[in-house]
Amino acid sequence: MSAFLRQTSFSYKLARSFSSSAARRDLNKIQLIGRVGSDPISTELSDNRRVYNYTLATSETRPGKDDSIIKRTQWHRIVYWSNNDWFSKVKKGDLVYVEGALRYADYVDKEGVGRTKAEITQTSFRLLNPSRPKEEEQE
Secondary structure: OOOOOOOOOOOOOOOOOOOOOOOOOOOOOEEEEEEEOOOOEEEEOOOOOEEEEEEEEEEEEEEOHHHOEEEEEEEEEEEEEOOOHHHHHOOOOOEEEEEEEEEEEEEEOOOOOEEEEEEEEEEEEEEEEOOOOHHHHHO
């Protein structure tokens, strides 16, 4: 019986079944669903590029003591580089899906202290549910 058994060596390769691009070992990808916390601020740069900056709130809930619910909200800084004007229609309160990469930037604050900020460079966006105008909310 042992004549039929032979040792086989396996080599594992990092592969992705959903893409035809080359496999990578590193991944920097963030996916968020949340509410836009501020209307995007558009800035046109000297080289005619446009950048949008806005905040996004994500919330999670968990059970607390005495059947209470604890809600925790995280705020995320989002940066979107685009010359498309359609993004100016995004408003505070919109429910959105954002995909991007986490980036860190070092800077010196007003007091001369070195700091690091984290922000997400947006690569994909989907408007899930626009916010209602204030007039509609009161009806």
